[in-house]
Amino acid sequence: MVICVSLLVGCGGKEEKKKEKIKLPTKTEKKVEKKVENVPASKTIDLTNKGIGPINSVTLGTQIDKKMVAHGEDVFKKMCTACHRTDKKFIGPAPKNILDRRTPEWVMNMILNPEEMTQKDPLAKALLIEFNGSPMANQGLSEEDARAVLEYFRTLK
Amino acid sequence: MKNLLKSTLAILGALVAFTSCNNSANSGGKSGALASNIAEKVYVAPGEHDEFYAFISGGYSGNLTVYGLPSGRMFKEIPVFSQFPTSGYGYSEETKPMLNTSHGFIPWGDSHHPDISQTNGEIDGRFIFINENNTPRIAKIDLTTFETTEIIEVPNSAGNHSSSFVTENTEYVVAGTRFSVPVPQRDMPISEYKGNFQGALSFISVEPEHGHMDIKFQLLMPGFNYDLSHPGRGKSHGWFFFTTYNTEEANTLLEVNASQNDKDFIAAINWKKIEEYVNNGGGTMMPAEYAHNVYDEVTHTATSTMKKEVRVVNPSDVPGAVYFLPTPKSPHGCDVDPSGEYIVGNGKLSANLTVHSFTKMLDAIENKKFDGEAYGIPILKFEDVLAGSVEQPGLGPLHTEFDGEGNAYTTFFISSEVVKWKLGTWEVIDRKPTYYSVGHLTIPGGNSRKPQGKYMFAMNKITKDRYLPTGPELEHSAQLYDISGDKMELLLDFPTHGEPHYAAAMRADIIKERSKKIYSLAENNHDYAAKSDADTKVVRKGNEVHIYMTTIRSHFSPDNIEGIKVGDKVYFHVTNLEQDFDVPHGFAVLGQNTSELLIMPGQTKSSVWEPTKVGVWPFYCTDFCSALHQEMQGYIRVSPANSNVPLKWSMGENIE
Numbered sequence: 001m002v003i004c005v006s007l008l009v010g011c012g013g014k015e016e017k018k019k020e021k022i023k024l025p026t027k028t029e030k031k032v033e034k035k036v037e038n039v040p041a042s043k044t045i046d047l048t049n050k051g052i053g054p055i056n057s058v059t060l061g062t063q064i065d066k067k068m069v070a071h072g073e074d075v076f077k078k079m080c081t082a083c084h085r086t087d088k089k090f091i092g093p094a095p096k097n098i099l100d101r102r103t104p105e106w107v108m109n110m111i112l113n114p115e116e117m118t119q120k121d122p123l124a125k126a127l128l129i130e131f132n133g134s135p136m137a138n139q140g141l142s143e144e145d146a147r148a149v150l151e152y153f154r155t156l157k
Numbered sequence: 158m159k160n161l162l163k164s165t166l167a168i169l170g171a172l173v174a175f176t177s178c179n180n181s182a183n184s185g186g187k188s189g190a191l192a193s194n195i196a197e198k199v200y201v202a203p204g205e206h207d208e209f210y211a212f213i214s215g216g217y218s219g220n221l222t223v224y225g226l227p228s229g230r231m232f233k234e235i236p237v238f239s240q241f242p243t244s245g246y247g248y249s250e251e252t253k254p255m256l257n258t259s260h261g262f263i264p265w266g267d268s269h270h271p272d273i274s275q276t277n278g279e280i281d282g283r284f285i286f287i288n289e290n291n292t293p294r295i296a297k298i299d300l301t302t303f304e305t306t307e308i309i310e311v312p313n314s315a316g317n318h319s320s321s322f323v324t325e326n327t328e329y330v331v332a333g334t335r336f337s338v339p340v341p342q343r344d345m346p347i348s349e350y351k352g353n354f355q356g357a358l359s360f361i362s363v364e365p366e367h368g369h370m371d372i373k374f375q376l377l378m379p380g381f382n383y384d385l386s387h388p389g390r391g392k393s394h395g396w397f398f399f400t401t402y403n404t405e406e407a408n409t410l411l412e413v414n415a416s417q418n419d420k421d422f423i424a425a426i427n428w429k430k431i432e433e434y435v436n437n438g439g440g441t442m443m444p445a446e447y448a449h450n451v452y453d454e455v456t457h458t459a460t461s462t463m464k465k466e467v468r469v470v471n472p473s474d475v476p477g478a479v480y481f482l483p484t485p486k487s488p489h490g491c492d493v494d495p496s497g498e499y500i501v502g503n504g505k506l507s508a509n510l511t512v513h514s515f516t517k518m519l520d521a522i523e524n525k526k527f528d529g530e531a532y533g534i535p536i537l538k539f540e541d542v543l544a545g546s547v548e549q550p551g552l553g554p555l556h557t558e559f560d561g562e563g564n565a566y567t568t569f570f571i572s573s574e575v576v577k578w579k580l581g582t583w584e585v586i587d588r589k590p591t592y593y594s595v596g597h598l599t600i601p602g603g604n605s606r607k608p609q610g611k612y613m614f615a616m617n618k619i620t621k622d623r624y625l626p627t628g629p630e631l632e633h634s635a636q637l638y639d640i641s642g643d644k645m646e647l648l649l650d651f652p653t654h655g656e657p658h659y660a661a662a663m664r665a666d667i668i669k670e671r672s673k674k675i676y677s678l679a680e681n682n683h684d685y686a687a688k689s690d691a692d693t694k695v696v697r698k699g700n701e702v703h704i705y706m707t708t709i710r711s712h713f714s715p716d717n718i719e720g721i722k723v724g725d726k727v728y729f730h731v732t733n734l735e736q737d738f739d740v741p742h743g744f745a746v747l748g749q750n751t752s753e754l755l756i757m758p759g760q761t762k763s764s765v766w767e768p769t770k771v772g773v774w775p776f777y778c779t780d781f782c783s784a785l786h787q788e789m790q791g792y793i794r795v796s797p798a799n800s801n802v803p804l805k806w807s808m809g810e811n812i813e
Contacts, residue, residue, distance in 0.1 A: 078678070081690040082709040082734050090809060091712065133784035135710050140675065140736035 041126035042093040045101045051121050053109030054143065060104060064154050071145075072152030079139040080149070086156050091134050093127065096156045104150055111146045114138050198639060199649045201228040209601050209612065210665050212271045212285055213635070216656025219266035221287055221298065226601070226612055226662060227637060229651030237296045237305045238266020238289045242752035246305075249754055250728070250763040251683075252452070254461035258292055258310050259446040267291045270320060270385075270659040273300075274327040274368070278390045278606030282667040284368045286321040286330045293317030295332050295361060297368055301673045302454065309370045310447035312467055313340045313357040313377070319386040319491075322604070323363070325394045329428065330370065332359040333399050337380035337406075340469075341443065350408035354380035357469075358399065360428055369451070374435045374468045376426065376479070379532040380406050382415070383424070385490050385556075390606050391497035393515045395429035398500050402487040404531070415487065416506060420539065422481035422531075423491060423502050425518060430478040431470055440470040455682045457761050473533035480522060481531060483539040484511050490556035494565065494580055495606050499544055503554040503567065510554050510567060512583070514544035545583040550576045555596060556659075558603035560610045560640055568595040568615060575615055575638070577645060589645045591636055593619040600640070601662040609664055612648075613640045616657040623650055633657060674738040676759030683761035685730035690714055695806045702727045704806075708742040708756065709734040710783040712808065713776070716791030720804030723768060723797060729754075729776075732761040743779025746793065753779045768795045 050056065076084075083091040098107055102123075110117050110124060114136035117124035128135070141149070201207050207225030215222055219239025223232045240247030240256065247256050247264060256262055266289040274284040285298045293311035298304065311317055311332050319333030337354040339345055345353070355377045362373040381401040389396035404421045407414030434440070445467040452459040472479040484502035488511070492501040500513040521541040528538040553571030560566070564586065567576050573594050577587040595615045602609040615638070620631040632652040639646040678688055687693045687705040693714045696703045702725050707714045713731075721727055731744045735758040745753040746766055754762040768774065778789035796802040 077691060078689045079734075079736070082707055082712075082714065135783050137710055137735055137740070138737040139734075 041123055041130045042089070043101070044123060044126070046106075046123060047101075047103055049121070049123060050103050050105035051109035051113075051124070052116050053113030055105045055108040055112065055146075058104040058108060058147070058150070060154070065151055068148045068151040069155055072148030072150065075141065075145045076149050076152055079141065079145075083134070083137070092131055092136060095153045098153050098156070107150055107153065108143070108146045110136065111139075111141055111149060112143065195646070195648055199227040199229065199637065201225065201230075206665060206669070208665060209609075209662050210668055211599065211601075211614065211660050211662040212273070213616070213653050213657045213660040214268045214271050214287060215654055216269070216658050217267050218655030219268050219289070220655065221268060221271055221285070222654050222657075223303065224651070224653075225665075226614070227648065229635070229637060229649050231654070233303060234654060235298055235303055235305065237287060237298065238263075238268055238294065238308075240264045240752075243755065245752050245754040245762060245764070248752040248764070250765060251458045251761075254459040255305060255308055255450045255452060257450055257461035258294070258448045259312070259463065260292060263292055266294065268296075268655075268658075269318065270322065271661040272322050272330070272604060273661045273663055274363070275323055275325055275605055276327070278325040278394070280602050280605050280661075280663050281327075282663055282671070284327075284363075285661060286323060288317045288320035288332060290317050290335070293320075293332065293334070295321045295330055295370065297330075297363075297370060299368075299454075300668050301671050303672070304452070304454075306452040306454065307368070307370055308448075308450045309361060309372070310449070311357075311359050311361075311372070312445035312447040313338070313342075313355075313375055313443075313469070314359060316382075319358070319383040319399050322386055322388055322397075324388045324397070324428070325390050325606075327363045327365075327368075329360045329373065330363055331386060331388070331397055332361060333383035333386050334358070335382050335384060337382065340377055341445070347408050350380060351406040352380070354406070354408075356381055356383050358383060358386075358397075358424075358426065360431070370449075372447075372467050374431060374440055374470050376431065376470050376472055378424065378472060378479075379534070381422070384488070387491050387493045387500075387604065389493060389497050389515065390495070393493065393497035393500075395427060396515075397426045397428050398491050398493060399424040399426065400484065400488040400491040400502060401481075402489075402505075418486075420483040420485045421487055422536070423484045423488065423500060423513065424534075425480045425482055425500075427478045431475050434475045434478070435468060435470065439475065440468045442466045443469045454676070455680055457676070457681065457683045477522070479534050480518070481534055481536045482513050482518065482542050483528070483536060484513070485509070490554070492557040492559075492565075492604075494559050495561050495608055497606075499580055501557045501565065501567075503557060505553055505555065505570075507554070508549050510547035510550055510557075510578075512544045512546065512580075513542045517544065518542045545581075547576075547578050547583045547585065550578060550585055551588070556598055558598055558600040558613065559608050560600055560613075561602075561608035562610065566598060566600065566613055566640070566645075568598045570594055570596065570618070575613070575645065577640075587644045589638065589647060591615045591617055592623050592634065592650070593617055593621055597657065597659040599660040599662050601664065604661070609662075611639070611641055612662075613638045613645070614660070614662075616653060616660065618656070620652075624652065675736055676757055678732075678734060678736055678759040681732065681759055681761060683730070683732070685728070685763060686732045686761040687714075687730070688732060689734070690808075693806070693808070695720075695804055697804055700725050702804075704729050706731045707734050708732070708744070708778065708789075710740065710742075711778070711785035711789040713744075713778070713789065713791045714808040715806035716808045718791070718806045719794040719796075720802050721768060721793055721795045722800060722802075723771060723795060725768065727766045727768065727793075728763050729766065730761055730763045731756050733758050735759070740782060741780050742782055742789075744776065745779050746776035747774045755780060771795055771797055 209226040211224040236246035293314040297307040314334040316335030318335035337356040382403040403415035485507040488502035490503040551569030733756040
């Protein structure tokens with residue numbers, strides 16, 4: 001910490017050059033990543049992986065449950081908007097069209113069990129890297145809340 | 158050749174040395190094996206939990222520290238009577254009222270005797286109370302959050318020392334004055350102390366559900382020094398016992414003048430009788446000024462209310478409620494055994510340890526065997542109430558605790574030892590030295606009907622050579638003893654913080670299960686909480702600016718703020734949106750004349766900043782919270798007082 005602070009203070013006058021120097025290595029790292037995997041984790045489609053956590057099976061109704069959507073939207077606004085925007089990448093990925101890319105079980109497990117997911121689930125691990133190590137916070141949602149958020153996500157198209 | 162010989166001899170010598178070393182290790186195997194056995198007794202493997210919590214008062218730190226036993230590891234310092242920059246206690250807008258008194262804001266206190274709440278005479282682990290000695294106050298700490306949630310000032314008191322001990326069902330937490338003073342306080346010559354000063358013993362009721370404290374009555378006693386106290390229990394439930402010294406009523410050079418009398422007193426107070434008297438309208442309401450500070454866990458905010466009167470009771474108005482038990486010589490600790498029968502008066506300057514009998518006391522009262530009176534309070538005859546004496550057990554007895562197996566353990570300050578003796582036969586069973594000059598000692602549950610035994614720890618006043626030296630000032634040393642056998646066994650030295658005056662300890666399981674992990678964000682009812690990103694805003698009211706800010710791994714919202722001017726009073730109201738265990742965030746801004754904030758999940762805390770310099774000033778998270786903690790920062794632009802820069806805020810986009 002002390003070293004970082006003194007570095008910053010010491011380089012105050014030459015900030016632009018400093019920035020360029022820092023950017024270079026991250027660019028090369030990204031190139032390496034791209035070689036290994038072309039599609040970023042946030043765009044990867046995997047409709048079989050159910051993730052790791054308390055949810056083994058979710059049945060989606062044919063009709064969207066509006067009452068549940070209202071509850072889910074409320075929970076999302078209170079607990080998730082610090083890091084997520086519905087339609088664009090923010091601190092974390094956007095949930096828009098998420099069910100075209102993920103199973104409902106995976107989504108709920110990611111909400112309910114993010115620590116284990118980002119340690120063990122290959123997709124969640126890749127997402128953590130794509131989003132620069134910004135952790136998915138466990139906001140202590142109940143399964144009912146998480147299910148409602150999932151229903152709300154069904155409306156985001 | 159000579160060299161070769163020499164080196165051979167040297168090698169041989171070395172071998173011999175090694176061998177003899179091994180031999181001695183083997184032959185002296187007892188001490189070696191014993192030593193490792195002791196190590197095992199205090200070893201708590203990585204990731205495992207201690208069996209007991211110990212709450213050790215911080216003395217002049219004003220706080221309370223939490224330790225684990227048998228490991229002697231410190232887990233937490235709970236701020237109580239002193240400002241604590243580590244968390245912002247006493248600095249944040251929400252907690253400043255906790256340190257309000259009738260003398261104004263006081264940033265420091267001298268904490269003394271913690272005592273855990275009880276139900277049916279057994280410690281229940283709900284609350285822990287602790288007294289402030291200097292500006293008399295009693296604090297309550299909630300053991301679900303380990304936070305100080307209430308502080309009540311004690312009027313008419315001075316040197317709040319014979320405190321804060323609870324009755325069997327936590328009906329009362331009791332606070333007695335060490336220094337007698339004019340009641341009410343007034344301008345008068347010090348030399349007129351004798352006969353004019355009084356000693357207030359305060360009975361503070363504890364509301365059963367939330368533990369809210371209220372002074373039920375103050376007993377205005379003669380102008381002695383009331384040193385320590387303990388409740389009756391079992392058969393003596395309903396009584397409270399206080400040691401006194403300076404029954405000479407000296408007002409100068411007490412080390413000589415307060416040691417003249419052969420005996421001082423233990424005051425026995427039948428509080429149930431006085432309670433009944435008060436419930437029937439007895440006593441008088443007297444004008445007084447004292448602060449009552451309560452922290453609300455839903456608004457995360459403390460409020461301070463100044464109370465204007467207190468009920469006082471003159472002991473001679475309640476016949477049969479107060480008696481004096483003569484006790485040699487300047488008794489300090491006043492300890493009641495688990496059965497409630499024996500009251501131990503630890504006469505500091507006495508050769509013997511005096512133990513009174515509750516049964517004999519009742520009998521003497523019934524048969525009116527009085528030996529005069531003091532200020533209208535009957536004095537019982539020493540011989541009539543004496544249960545027995547422990548003959549010459551050591552020098553300078555201070556405090557006694559009990560193991561529930563019929564044994565008592567007394568500390569001796571001058572001879573620096575703990576002596577184990579048997580209740581009833583008064584024989585000394587064992588003694589062990591302490592390093593050095595022991596004050597208090599604690600056995601888990603030792604002040605209750607059911608002590609939990611197993612360990613005893615002594616809190617020493619002097620450390621000297623026990624640890625690596627740290628300059629002239631050393632932390633005090635505590636020592637843990639195994640008391641499960643006939644003989645005490647010293648297991649461990651561990652440092653304590655500040656000066657521990659007493660400690661309370663109990664089995665960890667009950668507290669552990671109830672310990673809160675987070676504050677519910679949904680229940681957060683703070684006036685300035687921003688409970689989601691949509692609630693964040695910056696509001697100007699004249700030169701006051703309120704920033705409703707949120708924090709979550711790993712950003713503040715807003716993190717760019719403009720339109721602040723020199724001369725503004727800027728309130729950062731920071732809500733931690735996390736709902737996960739052990740994810741606090743910190744907050745500090747460059748040049749701020751106060752401490753950081755440490756905000757627990759679901760909590761809101763506020764910090765005031767009055768910028769004096771134009772510039773763009775960073776703020777950041779002070780608690781390493783995630784891999785992107787170093788990115789957790791923001792900027793606030795301060796413009797000249799007369800500037801027209803509009804108020805703007807943002808996060809995640811450019812401000813313009």
